Amino acid sequence: MLQQLIYMSVSAKELSSKDLEQILNASRRNNLEKNVTGLLVIKGKTFLQVLEGESQIIKPLFQKLKEDQRHHDISIISWDVIEKRDFPHWTMGFKNLATFPNHSELLDLSKLDISKLSTTPSLIHDLIQELLNLE
Numbered sequence: 001m002l003q004q005l006i007y008m009s010v011s012a013k014e015l016s017s018k019d020l021e022q023i024l025n026a027s028r029r030n031n032l033e034k035n036v037t038g039l040l041v042i043k044g045k046t047f048l049q050v051l052e053g054e055s056q057i058i059k060p061l062f063q064k065l066k067e068d069q070r071h072h073d074i075s076i077i078s079w080d081v082i083e084k085r086d087f088p089h090w091t092m093g094f095k096n097l098a099t100f101p102n103h104s105e106l107l108d109l110s111k112l113d114i115s116k117l118s119t120t121p122s123l124i125h126d127l128i129q130e131l132l133n134l135e
């Protein structure tokens with residue numbers, strides 16, 4: 001069963017580009033092997049991640065993520081069964097919003113109301129669409 005998990009978390013410290021590179025390299029290597037796709041977004045210390053894959057893969061991956069000391073305060077925004085992936089070609093897409101200074105309020109991740117996001121599915125999908133439109 002294909003699932004899509006979206007969560008937000010807070011990084012333990014201000015991560016350097018080298019720290020981020022390490023996370024991304026390991027993620028892409030593991031995800032390729034496990035047919036996991038998705039997107040990782042960072043704004044300051046706030047992470048937003050979309051993970052897509054088979055439920056028997058996503059469950060233990062999320063367990064591992066929760067134990068990762070590099071972030072904390074993990075909040076699930078949605079965890080749905082999906083028919084097709086939003087990011088079929090990305091073992092882990094990446095956007096660092098620090099490099100997009102003139103972005104909209106929606107993209108100021110630390111100011112998002114997580115409970116509102118989790119109860120209003122259209123909001124997270126609008127947000128993802130905005131992220132994808134960034135160039």
Ligand SMILES: Cc1cc2nc3c(=O)[nH]c(=O)nc-3n(C[C@H](O)[C@H](O)[C@H](O)COP(=O)(O)O)c2cc1C
Binds near residue numbers: 027030061
């Ligand atoms: C914000 C964040 C996102 C991560 N995303 C992934 C991911 O998509 N896939 C993955 O395998 N590991 C991801 N990790 C890393 C895992 O927590 C864990 O360190 C890694 O999977 C262990 O890999 P290894 O068993 O090959 O050493 C992420 C870590 C952080 C902090």
